[in-house]
Amino acid sequence: MWDYSDTVKEHFFNPKNARVMETPDAVGDVGSIQCGDALRLTLKVDKETEVIQDAAFQTFGCGSAIASSSVLTEIIKGKTLDEALTVTNQDIANELDGLPPEKMHCSVMGREALQAAVANYRGEVWKDDHEEGALICKCFAVDAVMIEDTVRANNLRTVEDVTNYTKAGGGCTACHEGIEEILSKVLAETGEAFTAKASRQKLHEAKEPVKVPGKGMSNLERIKRIERVIEAVRPQLQRDRGDVTLVDVDGDTVFINLVGACSGCQMASLTVSGIQQQMMEDLGEFIRVVPVSAKTGATA
Amino acid sequence: MSDDVYLDNNATTKVDQAVVDEMLPFFTMQFGNPSSMHSFGNNVGRSLKKARQQVQALLGAEHDSEIIFTACGTEADSTAILSALKAQPERKEIITTVVEHPAVLSLCEYLEKDGYTVHWLKVDAKGRLDLDVYAKLLDERADQIAVVSVMWANNETGTIFPVEKMATMAAESGVMFHTDAVQAVGKIPMMLADTDIDMLSLSGHKLHAPKGVGVLYLRRGTRFRPMMRGGHQERGRRAGTENVASIVGLGKACEMAMKNMEYENTEVRAMRDRLQEGILAAVPHCFATGDVENRLPNTCNIAFEYIEGEAILMLLNKVGIAASSGSACTSGSLEPSHVMMAMGIPYTAAHGTIRFSFSCYNTMAEVERVIAAVPPIVAQLRKLSPYWGEDGPIEDPEKLFAPTYA
Numbered sequence: 001m002w003d004y005s006d007t008v009k010e011h012f013f014n015p016k017n018a019r020v021m022e023t024p025d026a027v028g029d030v031g032s033i034q035c036g037d038a039l040r041l042t043l044k045v046d047k048e049t050e051v052i053q054d055a056a057f058q059t060f061g062c063g064s065a066i067a068s069s070s071v072l073t074e075i076i077k078g079k080t081l082d083e084a085l086t087v088t089n090q091d092i093a094n095e096l097d098g099l100p101p102e103k104m105h106c107s108v109m110g111r112e113a114l115q116a117a118v119a120n121y122r123g124e125v126w127k128d129d130h131e132e133g134a135l136i137c138k139c140f141a142v143d144a145v146m147i148e149d150t151v152r153a154n155n156l157r158t159v160e161d162v163t164n165y166t167k168a169g170g171g172c173t174a175c176h177e178g179i180e181e182i183l184s185k186v187l188a189e190t191g192e193a194f195t196a197k198a199s200r201q202k203l204h205e206a207k208e209p210v211k212v213p214g215k216g217m218s219n220l221e222r223i224k225r226i227e228r229v230i231e232a233v234r235p236q237l238q239r240d241r242g243d244v245t246l247v248d249v250d251g252d253t254v255f256i257n258l259v260g261a262c263s264g265c266q267m268a269s270l271t272v273s274g275i276q277q278q279m280m281e282d283l284g285e286f287i288r289v290v291p292v293s294a295k296t297g298a299t300a
Numbered sequence: 301m302s303d304d305v306y307l308d309n310n311a312t313t314k315v316d317q318a319v320v321d322e323m324l325p326f327f328t329m330q331f332g333n334p335s336s337m338h339s340f341g342n343n344v345g346r347s348l349k350k351a352r353q354q355v356q357a358l359l360g361a362e363h364d365s366e367i368i369f370t371a372c373g374t375e376a377d378s379t380a381i382l383s384a385l386k387a388q389p390e391r392k393e394i395i396t397t398v399v400e401h402p403a404v405l406s407l408c409e410y411l412e413k414d415g416y417t418v419h420w421l422k423v424d425a426k427g428r429l430d431l432d433v434y435a436k437l438l439d440e441r442a443d444q445i446a447v448v449s450v451m452w453a454n455n456e457t458g459t460i461f462p463v464e465k466m467a468t469m470a471a472e473s474g475v476m477f478h479t480d481a482v483q484a485v486g487k488i489p490m491m492l493a494d495t496d497i498d499m500l501s502l503s504g505h506k507l508h509a510p511k512g513v514g515v516l517y518l519r520r521g522t523r524f525r526p527m528m529r530g531g532h533q534e535r536g537r538r539a540g541t542e543n544v545a546s547i548v549g550l551g552k553a554c555e556m557a558m559k560n561m562e563y564e565n566t567e568v569r570a571m572r573d574r575l576q577e578g579i580l581a582a583v584p585h586c587f588a589t590g591d592v593e594n595r596l597p598n599t600c601n602i603a604f605e606y607i608e609g610e611a612i613l614m615l616l617n618k619v620g621i622a623a624s625s626g627s628a629c630t631s632g633s634l635e636p637s638h639v640m641m642a643m644g645i646p647y648t649a650a651h652g653t654i655r656f657s658f659s660c661y662n663t664m665a666e667v668e669r670v671i672a673a674v675p676p677i678v679a680q681l682r683k684l685s686p687y688w689g690e691d692g693p694i695e696d697p698e699k700l701f702a703p704t705y706a
Contacts, residue, residue, distance in 0.1 A: 001617075002610075012614060018684050033687060036608055036628045036636060036651040040686040058686035062610035062629030066684060103629075 005097035011067035021056040028117025037061040041113040050081045064103040072110040101141035136178045139171025151186045304620040305666040310657035316508040322552040326545035351551025358554040360491030368516045373482040373503030374403040376516035379527040380478040380499040384447035386525035391446035393417040398642045426591045427459040442473040452484035456639040457590025458599025471496035486557035498522045509553035513546035569597035576600045578671035598658040603649035607681040615677040626653040
């Protein structure tokens with residue numbers, strides 16, 4: 001079951017302006033019975049002001065198609081034709097408190113019916129510029145035709161390209177197989193083969209390498225940094241009548257000597273883990289700080 | 301919920317209380333691993349054996365070792381078809397039908413991309429196969445065909461295919477035969493031992509067992525390559541620790557289905573027939589789809605012209621009636637059901653197909669309630685439809701409703 005908002009349900013169960021209008025001033029027909037969606041929008045328009053005085057619809061379609069039609073008639077009533085034309089399909093969806101991605105095309109149909117009706121009123125021929133394909137990316141509601149056209153127009157090669165241009169595939173990534181299929185198909189038109197490898201390289205490049213400050217440091221630099229951390233904590237310990245000195249460094253293990261009030265203090269382990277934390281942050285690598293007595297030294 | 305009428309049993313069924321009762325001890329008291337060498341596991345092993353025999357009895361299989369428990373019907377379908385290809389690598393062709401469930405359909409489409417050739421058997425306006433075309437294919441391509449996979453009964457229309465006959469034809473040509481019998485098992489009697497069917501898939505949740513358990517029937521002697529390798533479970537043919545509670549539940553459900561078989565084919569059939577007759581009499585411009593003379597006793601699929609299925613379902617749901625539709629909108633795809641399209645049902649009707657599928661829990665009182673509820677819903681939606689005039693479809697929909705694009 002679709003997760004329809006209460007507003008969608010309300011407009012579906014009790015549609016507004018669902019009727020046949022006698023002698024309308026404008027008629028906008030879109031969709032077809034083949035598509036499973038068809039909408040006839042009829043308007044009464046004030047000749048002087050071009051204000052839409054009345055709007056009615058008839059819809060063949062699913063719950064969201066009927067709800068989109070209903071809410072559209074409510075939105076445009078009282079607007080001038082020009083004002084009405086600024087209504088986007090997103091406005092229709094917003095007014096319904098959202099539509100599932102698979103159902104966004106229902107709101108598109110509403111907007112198209114409006115364009116068609118205005119064109120009809122003005123004696124123009126309205127040309128639809130939107131062909132609909134199967135929904136590929138459910139996160140961002142991008143269909144196959146949209147992806148295909150974008151791939152063709154921009155010479156896209158990789159899934160990442162497609163995501164950058166259309167947003168498709170930028171969410172849960174479950175549709176990447178579908179996007180790869182479209183890429184293969186379009187690239188094949190020019191005799192090119194889609195290689196997943198190209199895609200993967202791109203994806204790796206896209207990832208910023210994590211900066212590891214400790215890496216690539218000379219031993220001297222490392223020990224200097226370690227000393228700097230020790231020096232930084234000393235004043236605090238000295239205030240508590242304690243102190244700390246560096247004994248030795250062996251790989252990722254740093255041996256320190258806690259003296260004075262620090263030595264044997266119940267808080268010693270907290271002090272050690274605090275120093276360890278600061279060293280790890282400063283060096284950007286794992287460090288283990290081990291307290292030893294000065295006499296036994298590093299071999300303890 | 302308790303007042304709701306559930307007529308979507310081809311989608312899934314309620315787990316019978318007796319099945320639940322049978323399962324419960326296996327979550328707590330009988331938690332052992334059947335592979336273990338102690339009494340915790342031993343009892344569980346015996347319960348699995350019993351369940352296997354209960355499934356065997358319902359299918360009329362010759363040996364209980366021909367029953368392989370899987371996680372679902374889809375897994376059984378995939379295992380069967382992929383095994384046939386793996387076991388006979390020199391054979392690169394498959395025969396199936398255009399009206400299969402996606403479990404087979406999508407897999408075959410995928411295999412086509414992988415270089416296999418799939419021969420798609422078409423259906424006529426009533427959803428029936430042309431066996432002459434099939435015979436000709438077998439005659440010409442027998443050496444190349446790895447497997448024939450044909451559903452026993454269609455999930456949308458209930459139409460039954462002559463799989464026993466088709467299996468024999470395949471056997472005579474030396475070709476393996478698999479059937480997706482997910483909708484048929486428990487609704488029509490079977491005696492697999494007397495057929496030439498090599499492999500059969502079933503799913504627990506279609507016959508009052510829980511979701512997440514299925515069976516692949518594998519006739520003894522059929523060449524087989526497992527899809528999942530690992531442990532020695534299911535005699536090494538389907539590795540993975542057994543879903544014991546569900547398997548025990550499936551066993552019980554099979555035993556009950558066996559007992560209910562006559563009820564299904566008399567009482568349930570009578571309810572289905574009454575529903576169809578009642579709706580067709582009360583609603584103009586609708587018709588039953590599929591091979592109505594030869595279909596599952598529990599299924600009827602009615603096409604309501606000039607209105608859309610999802611809208612019908614939402615209004616039915618509002619009055620507490622659950623059914624399903626082959627409309628494009630219910631699935632989020634752009635095309636209506638592939639089964640309706642394959643039968644050549646016109647677009648004016650294909651988007652408005654509603655499937656009512658019964659179980660033994662339904663009652664005649666519910667049927668009357670649905671018969672009363674449907675006509676006003678259809679009328680309400682037709683009133684909204686630009687394809688519907690005062691009291692009938694507009695004369696020439698294509699002309700009167702002429703959008704600038706289609």
